[in-house]
Amino acid sequence: MGTVHARSLDPLPMQGPELGVQADDMDLGEPEHEEKQEVLENKDVVVQHVHIDGLGRTKEDILTYEIADVFRAKSLIDVMKKSHEARQRLLRMGIFRHVEVVIDTAEGANALPNGLDVTFEVKELRRMTGSYNTMVGNNEGSMVLGLKLPNVFGRAEKLTFQFSYGTKETSYGLSFFKPQPGHFERNFSINLYKVTGQFPWSSLRETDRGVSTEFSFPIWRTNHTLKWEGVWRELGCLARTASFAVREESGQSLKSSLSHAMVIDTRNSTILPRKGALLKINQELAGYTGGDVSFLREDFEIQLNKTLFWDSVLSTSLWGGMLLPLGDKPSCIADRFYLGGPTSVRGFSMYSIGPQSEGDYLGGEAYWAGGLHLYTPLPFRPGRGGFGDLFRTHFFLNAGNLCNLNYGEGPRAHLSKLAECIRWSYGAGIVLRLGNIARLELNYCIPMGVQSGDRICDGVQFGAGIRFL
Amino acid sequence: MSLAAEAFVSQIAEDQILLSDSASSLAVQTFLRMCGLPVQVSCCANAEYMSPSGKVPFIHVGNQVVSELGPIVQFIKAKGHSLSDGLDDVQRAEMKAYMELVNNMLLTAELYIQWCDDYTATEISRPRYSSPYSWPLNHILAYQKQWEVRRKMNAIGWSGKNLEQVYEDVSQCCQALSQRLGTQPYFFNKQPTELDALVFGHLFTILTTQLTNDELAEKVKSYTNLLSFCHRIEQTYFKEHDRESQSGSSRHSKGSLP
Numbered sequence: 001m002g003t004v005h006a007r008s009l010d011p012l013p014m015q016g017p018e019l020g021v022q023a024d025d026m027d028l029g030e031p032e033h034e035e036k037q038e039v040l041e042n043k044d045v046v047v048q049h050v051h052i053d054g055l056g057r058t059k060e061d062i063l064t065y066e067i068a069d070v071f072r073a074k075s076l077i078d079v080m081k082k083s084h085e086a087r088q089r090l091l092r093m094g095i096f097r098h099v100e101v102v103i104d105t106a107e108g109a110n111a112l113p114n115g116l117d118v119t120f121e122v123k124e125l126r127r128m129t130g131s132y133n134t135m136v137g138n139n140e141g142s143m144v145l146g147l148k149l150p151n152v153f154g155r156a157e158k159l160t161f162q163f164s165y166g167t168k169e170t171s172y173g174l175s176f177f178k179p180q181p182g183h184f185e186r187n188f189s190i191n192l193y194k195v196t197g198q199f200p201w202s203s204l205r206e207t208d209r210g211v212s213t214e215f216s217f218p219i220w221r222t223n224h225t226l227k228w229e230g231v232w233r234e235l236g237c238l239a240r241t242a243s244f245a246v247r248e249e250s251g252q253s254l255k256s257s258l259s260h261a262m263v264i265d266t267r268n269s270t271i272l273p274r275k276g277a278l279l280k281i282n283q284e285l286a287g288y289t290g291g292d293v294s295f296l297r298e299d300f301e302i303q304l305n306k307t308l309f310w311d312s313v314l315s316t317s318l319w320g321g322m323l324l325p326l327g328d329k330p331s332c333i334a335d336r337f338y339l340g341g342p343t344s345v346r347g348f349s350m351y352s353i354g355p356q357s358e359g360d361y362l363g364g365e366a367y368w369a370g371g372l373h374l375y376t377p378l379p380f381r382p383g384r385g386g387f388g389d390l391f392r393t394h395f396f397l398n399a400g401n402l403c404n405l406n407y408g409e410g411p412r413a414h415l416s417k418l419a420e421c422i423r424w425s426y427g428a429g430i431v432l433r434l435g436n437i438a439r440l441e442l443n444y445c446i447p448m449g450v451q452s453g454d455r456i457c458d459g460v461q462f463g464a465g466i467r468f469l
Numbered sequence: 470m471s472l473a474a475e476a477f478v479s480q481i482a483e484d485q486i487l488l489s490d491s492a493s494s495l496a497v498q499t500f501l502r503m504c505g506l507p508v509q510v511s512c513c514a515n516a517e518y519m520s521p522s523g524k525v526p527f528i529h530v531g532n533q534v535v536s537e538l539g540p541i542v543q544f545i546k547a548k549g550h551s552l553s554d555g556l557d558d559v560q561r562a563e564m565k566a567y568m569e570l571v572n573n574m575l576l577t578a579e580l581y582i583q584w585c586d587d588y589t590a591t592e593i594s595r596p597r598y599s600s601p602y603s604w605p606l607n608h609i610l611a612y613q614k615q616w617e618v619r620r621k622m623n624a625i626g627w628s629g630k631n632l633e634q635v636y637e638d639v640s641q642c643c644q645a646l647s648q649r650l651g652t653q654p655y656f657f658n659k660q661p662t663e664l665d666a667l668v669f670g671h672l673f674t675i676l677t678t679q680l681t682n683d684e685l686a687e688k689v690k691s692y693t694n695l696l697s698f699c700h701r702i703e704q705t706y707f708k709e710h711d712r713e714s715q716s717g718s719s720r721h722s723k724g725s726l727p
Contacts, residue, residue, distance in 0.1 A: 232606060240521055244529060251515025254606040292603050358532065 047071050047079060048106045048115040054122040058095055059154040065182035066090050070118055079103060083118055090120065093184055094158060095151040097123045125150045135164075142166030155181055169196040169207075186217040201351045203242035203360045204249070206334055207234040225261045228289065230254070233334055243358035249333045255293045257286035267305060271433050272375065272392060274313050278303040286335075287326060294326040295335060312376040317469055319344075319400075320368040324407065336363030339402040340423075340454070342463025344369055346398050347425030347447030352455035354402035368418060369400030371469040375431070392431045396443070398469055399424035423449045440464045485514060485600050487593075488678050489579040494526040496670025497538055501528075502706045503661050504550040514601035542663050552662045560657055564664045567649065567656070571664075574642035575671045577627060578635050582685065584618040586632055589681050640688045643672075647692040654701060661702070668695075669702045 050067050052060070066089040073079040083101045090099050099122050106115030131146040142164050149159040158177040164170065171194050179187035194209045210231035217224055236250050260283055267276030280301040287294025299321030306314050325331040338361065340348035354364045375392045382388050401422050405414050429443030441463045447456045486494070501508045513519065520527040520536040527536030528544075535544045545551070553561060583594045598614055599607030622628045627635075646668060655661045656668070672695055676686050690696060 232609070236518065237521075244532065244534070247519050247534065248513070248515075251518040252602065252606060252610060254603055290603055292606070 043076070043114060044074055045076055045079060045114045045116050046112055047073055047118055048110075048112060049108075049117045051117065051119040052122060053119060054124065056124050057127070057154045058124060058151060058156075062093075062155045062181040063090065066093070067120065076116075079116060079118065083120075087120065089184070090122065093156045093179070095125060095156050097125050099123075127151075135166075140166050140168045142169075155179075156184070171195050185223070186215075188213065188215045198238055199351075200238060201338075201349070201361050202333065202363070203238045203246050204333065205236045205238045207236075208232070221264060221266075223263045223265075225259075225263075227259045227261075228257070229259070230256045230289075230291070233332075235332075235334060243360045245357035245362060246333065246360045253293055253332065254291040255286050255335075256289045256291035257284050258289060259284035267303070270436055271439050272313075272431065273303075273305045273315075274307050275305050277305070293332055293335065294329070295331060296324045296326060297335065298322050299337070308374075310376075312374060315373045315375065316371065317373075318368070318370045319469060321366065322405075323365040325365075331365055333362055336365060337367045337402060338363045339367050339369060339400050342441060342443070342457075342461050343465040343467060344398070344469045345400045345423055345425060345447075346396065346427065346443055346461060346463070346469075347445030347456060347458055348423065348450075349455040349457045353400070353423055353451075354454075355404060356453045364402040365404045366414070366418060367400065367402040369398070369469055371399075372397045378430070390433045392433075393428065394431050394441075395426075395428045397424070397426045399449075400469075421449070421451050423447070423451065423454065438464065438466050439468065441468070483512070485597055487583055487597060488674060488680070489576060489583060490525050491678070492576070492579060492671040492674040493524070493538065494670075495674055496667045497526050497528070497541055499669050499702065499706060500538065500542065500552070500663050500666035501545070503552055503666055504545060506545070506550065538663065538667060552660065552666075553657075555660060556657060556662070564657065564662055567646070567664050568667055570642060570645060571667050571671060574638055575675075577622075577625070578639045578642075578685075579671070579675070580618055581622060581627055581630070581635050582632070582680065584615050585622055585628070586681075590615060592681055636684055636688055639685060640691075643689055643692050643695060647695050650694050650698060652694065654698075665698075665702065669699055673699050673703065 047070055050070050052063055052067070055063075067086045070079065070082045070086050073082045080103065083103065087099045087101050090096055099120055102119040102121060104117050104119070106112060106117050127149065129148045129150075131144075133144045133146075135142050135144060143166075144162065144164045146163075147161040151157065152159050156179050158175075160175045160177075161173070163172045173191065173193040173195070175189060175191045175193075177187060177189040179185075190211070190213045192211050194207070196205070196207045198205050208231050210229060212227055212229035214225055214227035231254070233253050233255060234251075235253075237247055262279075262281045264279045265276070267273035267278055278301065282299050284295075284297040286297075299319070301317070301319050303315065303317040308314050321337050323331055323336060338351035338354070339345060340353035341350035345353065351363075352361055354367075355362045374395045376394070377384075378388060378391050378393055383391075399422055401418050401420075403417055403421075405417060425445050425447040427443050427445040429441055429445075432440040434440065441461075443461050443463070445458060445461050447458050450456055498508055498510065516525050516527070517523060519534075521534055522536045524537050527534055528541055530544075533544075535541050553564060556564065582589055584590050595611040595615065599611040602610060619628065630638075650656055655665050657664070672689055675689050676696075676699065678686075680686075
């Protein structure tokens with residue numbers, strides 16, 4: 001009998017007798033075979049056995065959940081569809097290098113005439129992978145050592161370690177991730193880290209040593225994350241010329257906070273989506289589980305995308321946030337919001353909007369920012385179908401405001417404070433998409449509504465990052 | 470150039486400051502009062518981190534920040550006020566030598582007693598130093614400071630000494646100061662200089678600070694001319710200028726001299 005190899009099916013069409021399998025993969029033998037295959041197409045089948053070959057340290061109990069669905073297939077197309085889905089589920093666990101699916105007729109003593117055997121041939125990732133890089137930049141050189149241990153105990157746990165030793169700073173991160181068997185979207189992770197950051201716009205240097213645990217779980221169509229984080233923060237001045245307001249923030253503090261984040265993401269892609277929407281709401285409460293700082297912080301992010309005529313996309317986004325210090329201590333510079341720069345309100349220098357003292361930006365306790373973009377393919381579409389598809393031209397309008405609120409007054413006063421002195425800008429530029437994670441932008445910006453104290457970057461501005469307004 | 474009213478910042482949080490920092494802070498305050506300049510003292514728990522050199526006290530004038538007595542004296546001199554103008558070169562060299570003596574002996578002894586003597590460190594220094602922070606940061610910072618001071622003691626060779634030897638060193642330092650002072654009102658006859666401010670800062674703080682035992686204060690008290698020197702400066706510059714209870718600065722024991 002002929003065998004049908006169902007290999008990487010991308011994408012799998014859903015309609016009728018047209019099989020997703022390439023025509024040349026099928027074993028076209030004599031006409032009788034063809035007839036048999038045609039008959040098999042819509043005939044009811046029963047999946048009798050599902051095997052997974054090639055397991056080493058992976059425990060089988062977690063895999064049974066992923067492949068359980070295959071047993072429920074009723075027709076050949078169904079089997080192929082469900083095996084494809086099962087293959088995707090096995091791959092997303094991050095423990096296999098590749099997964100191949102082989103569908104064969106059932107063999108053995110109790111084989112039914114319409115029985116099928118499905119075999120997943122897997123190759124596990126190596127127990128430990130390491131990487132070693134040297135990085136040079138920003139007047140500093142460093143060596144970065146990375147270690148990754150996928151599937152440590154056999155149930156898709158992952159342990160990663162990264163260590164960076166530089167001429168100026170040292171940082172490290174250790175992270176352990178464990179999904180719930182059967183429900184990969186429910187997982188928890190523990191992180192231990194030390195990071196250092198330099199913020200020249202505030203003349204501030206920050207070193208954070210912390211530990212955090214987080215739980216993620218989906219509820220209906222939303223994804224929730226609960227996190228506890230304890231951080232030892234050390235703030236210092238970056239230069240002798242730092243303003244006294246920043247100098248006063250120097251010192252040590254301990255932050256212990258609980259946070260909750262909810263994400264609904266129906267976009268088709270994270271970078272340059274063509275349709276869908278994103279809603280992210282995040283709140284953080286610090287101070288009730290120990291520590292020196294005490295605040296309640298809320299922020300949200302909304303993005304809507306719609307494809308218009310001629311391959312162009314209209315995208316609007318709105319960001320906002322508020323920080324409410326609890327108790328009598330004022331808020332810390334490291335907790336406040338910052339606005340401005342090539343990734344938020346374009347046309348202004350990085351984080352250079354809002355309250356400042358002698359040229360150092362102190363951040364604000366409340367902000368909002370909005371953007372309206374029109375993305376179109378490059379004019380005359382050079383490199384179409386290949387490299388040219390990574391580029392887009394965009395026309396944008398950004399606006400935003402950052403200020404400190406006087407919490408004694410009512411919401412009307414807050415709204416009017418946020419609505420006065422709005423900074424906005426407009427312009428056009430080119431966007432380059434880097435994989436599915438980042439994008440580069442080169443824009444010509446015209447900032448407007450500039451208040452005294454803001455630093456602008458009118459004209460050409462370059463930006464690189466993950467999250468853009 | 471004249472000096473506008475200045476803010477003078479130090480680590481005094483009343484219940485946080487330690488002996489050595491209190492002494493340095495008092496020395497700077499005394500110096501500024503001797504120059505006749507307005508002084509305002511403010512206390513922050515993070516003054517040590519705010520300071521550009523990492524040491525308290527520091528002064529904040531206009532938008533300039535200067536820390537430690539030496540640079541502060543230079544800074545004030547650049548603004549046109551100086552106490553040591555009347556000295557000739559020989560005397561100035563002598564003054565510098567004595568100031569070095571105080572810094573190398575008295576200040577180091579104070580640090581040793583605070584951090585290298587286990588009993589004092591456990592009972593007084595660590596609890597006070599870590600009082601503004603919450604658990605576990607308070608323990609981390611206190612031990613970190615202790616290790617840092619002990620490393621410094623190692624580096625200058627004081628780790629081999631025991632407490633008795635340190636008291637002996639303090640006594641010898643006081644003897645040298647006492648001999649130099651003699652019967653004069655100030656170290657360089659009639660006018661006070663920064664050396665007077667420095668010596669007053671340290672001796673007054675030692676005399677009025679409650680430690681685990683009174684040996685250090687006793688060593689100083691045995692030199693009567695130093696005792697009357699401290700009284701005199703206290704009367705002249707602190708009681709006179711403000712009538713409130715501010716006897717110079719705050720320390721973690723009682724205010725007046727015995």
